[in-house]
Structures are given as C-alpha cells and as structure tokens.
Amino acid sequence: MITCLVIDDEPLARTIVCEYLLNHPDIALVQECNNGFEGVKAIQQHSPDLIFLDIQMPKINGFEMLELVEHMPGVIFTTAFDEFAIKAFEANAVDYLLKPFTQERFDAAIQKWRQKQGQQVAEVPAANLQEVAHKQPEEQLRIVVKVNSDIRIIPVQDIEYLEAYDDYVKIHTGAGCFLKKKTMGYYESTLDPSQFVRVHRSYMISLSQLTRIEPLEKDTYVALLKKGTRVPLSKSGYSRLKTVLGI
Numbered sequence: 001m002i003t004c005l006v007i008d009d010e011p012l013a014r015t016i017v018c019e020y021l022l023n024h025p026d027i028a029l030v031q032e033c034n035n036g037f038e039g040v041k042a043i044q045q046h047s048p049d050l051i052f053l054d055i056q057m058p059k060i061n062g063f064e065m066l067e068l069v070e071h072m073p074g075v076i077f078t079t080a081f082d083e084f085a086i087k088a089f090e091a092n093a094v095d096y097l098l099k100p101f102t103q104e105r106f107d108a109a110i111q112k113w114r115q116k117q118g119q120q121v122a123e124v125p126a127a128n129l130q131e132v133a134h135k136q137p138e139e140q141l142r143i144v145v146k147v148n149s150d151i152r153i154i155p156v157q158d159i160e161y162l163e164a165y166d167d168y169v170k171i172h173t174g175a176g177c178f179l180k181k182k183t184m185g186y187y188e189s190t191l192d193p194s195q196f197v198r199v200h201r202s203y204m205i206s207l208s209q210l211t212r213i214e215p216l217e218k219d220t221y222v223a224l225l226k227k228g229t230r231v232p233l234s235k236s237g238y239s240r241l242k243t244v245l246g247i
Contacts, residue, residue, distance in 0.1 A: 002027045003046060007039035007065070008054035008078060013099065017052050017078065020106040027110070036065035037151055044149075048073050050113060052097075055079040055088070060153070063087065064144045068151060074116075076109050140190065143171060145178045154178065156195070160209045161231060162187055164202040172229075197244050199223060199237035207244065 004027055006017045014032050021027055030046045033039045035057050043051065051073050055062040062077065077088045080099040088096045094116060095109035143154045154173060163170040168179045169187060188198045198204045209225040213233070216222050221238050223231040233241065 002050065003030045003048045004028070004050040004052065005031050005033060005039065005042050005046065005048045005073075006052045007033040007036070007042075007057075007062070008052070009034050009057045010054070013054065013078065016100075017106075020103050023103065023107060024110055036060035036062065036068075039065050040068050040146075040151065041149075043069050043071075043073065047071065050074040050076065050094075052076050052078050055084050056081060060144050060151070067144065068146045074113050076113065140192065143178075143180060145171070145180055147178065152178065156191060157208070159196075159206050160225060160227070161206060161229065162196075162204040194244070197237070197241050199241050200232050200234045203231050203237075205231055213238075213241070 004021070006014045006029060008014050008017070011034075014034075018029060018032070021029055027050070030048060031042045033042050037059055039051070039053070042048075053062045053065070053075055055077055056079060057065075062079075066072070066075070075093045076095045076097060077084070077093050078097045078099060078101070079088075082098050085096050085098075094113045097105060097109055141156055143156065143159075145152050145154060154171060158173045158175070160172045160174065162184065163172065164184050165179065167181060169182045169184060171178045171180060184198065184202070184204060187196070187204060191204070195208065196204050196206055205223055205225065209227075210223055211226055212224050214222050214224055214230075216232075219235070221233045223233055223241070225231065
C-alpha cells in the first residue's frame with residue numbers, strides 16, 4: 001500500500017485532495033497536517049511515499065519545511081500561487097498543482113509520480129532545496145533550524161555572525177549556536193548586504209554587532225564584535241567592509 005500525507009493550512013483544500021484520492025484506492029492517506037511543523041513530525045513518524053504540500057502556510061512555508069526533512073518523499077505541491085512553479089521544480093517536485101485543480105489534473109500528477117518511482121527523483125538532499133535566487137520575503141527575515149526534534153525560528157536580527165563549519169554554517173546568536181546545512185555563499189546571496197557582510201571565506205558578520213576594526217599584523221585586521229568575539233578579516237573582506245561602512 002502506498003502511503004501519503006496532505007499538508008495544507010486550508011481545510012477545504014485538504015478535503016478536496018482527500019476526495020480526489022478516493023479515485024486511487026491503492027494510496028492510503030495516513031495523516032492530514034495544517035502546518036509545516038505538523039508536516040515535519042508526520043513525515044518522521046510515517047515515512048510516507050508521497051506528500052501533497054501547500055507552499056504558503058503560517059509558521060513555516062512549504063520550502064522551509066522540506067529543508068527540515070531528512071528522507072525526502074515524493075512531493076506534489078498544491079498552491080494558489082503560480083509564481084512559485086519554477087522554484088517548486090528546482091526543488092525537484094514531482095508536479096505542481098495550481099489551485100483550483102480538477103480531478104483529471106490531480107490524476108495526471110499521480111500518474112506522473114507513479115512513472116517516476118524508482119528513478120530517485122525525490123531523493124534530493126534537503127540542503128539543496130533552496131539554493132535558488134528568488135526567495136519568498138519571509139525567508140529573508142528568518143532562518144528555520146531543527147534542534148533534535150524541535151524546530152526553531154531565528155529572526156535575522158538575532159544573528160551575531162555566521163561561520164563556515166565543514167558542510168554546515170554555524171549561526172551564532174545570543175541564545176546559542178545553531179547548525180544549518182547550507183553554504184556561506186548561499187547566505188551571502190540571501191541576507192541583506194546592508195546588514196550582513198562576508199568578511200572572510202569562513203565568516204559573515206552582522207553590522208549591528210560590529211564595535212570596531214583592529215589591526216592585527218601588517219596589512220591584516222580583525223573585527224571586534226559586541227560580546228568580544230574577534231573575527232578575522234581577509235583582504236577582500238576588509239575592503240568589502242570598508243565599502244559598506246563608507247570609509
């Protein structure tokens with residue numbers, strides 16, 4: 001038996017998907033979820049073969065939710081916003097259903113998923129799901145991380161600096177450090193350049209935390225942050241920081 005989840009904050013939208021699934025008796029709906037938090041937990045609990053996922057949801061959106069999933073099921077996006085179609089397929093979704101969709105269109109998406117089974121199209125590293133240029137506005141204001149079984153939302157104003165850490169980025173905040181499987185280049189292209197500056201291959205700082213720039217050795221400098229952290233500046237990083245500061 002094939003198992004699936006429906007993850008959508010709109011009860012009517014979930015009901016429609018459930019009704020359309022009646023046309024596919026070999027697919028069992030194991031749970032309905034009304035937000036991304038519930039969706040992550042349900043995927044961990046049930047390990048479904050397929051999920052029907054809305055993009056615009058409260059708390060965390062569909063793309064942010066997928067970043068927190070370790071073993072990716074097949075994904076069929078269901079949304080009213082066709083502007084996200086390109087991003088959905090960059091996330092290697094099986095299909096993209098634009099609301100309101102018909103039974104026929106739904107059946108076609110299911111058939112497409114059936115045809116692609118075994119081709120490993122859904123097994124996409126979660127860290128790659130948002131390596132795209134266009135982001136939803138709320139994603140520029142927060143970073144969603146998973147800490148054991150908990151999901152934390154970090155407002156960007158709470159970030160003191162970011163540090164490369166093997167295949168992760170370590171996000172330093174007043175509440176502690178958090179790991180995110182991303183690249184420094186990703187955050188350099190994502191975070192507001194007027195607030196965050198890449199000052200070294202391995203470091204990006206929040207300008208709100210900068211207290212002064214100190215010379216270290218000949219032609220080398222460090223940035224001193226509010227809590228006393230000393231962040232090394234590369235030659236290009238020092239130049240970039242001076243440009244942003246207007247000095």
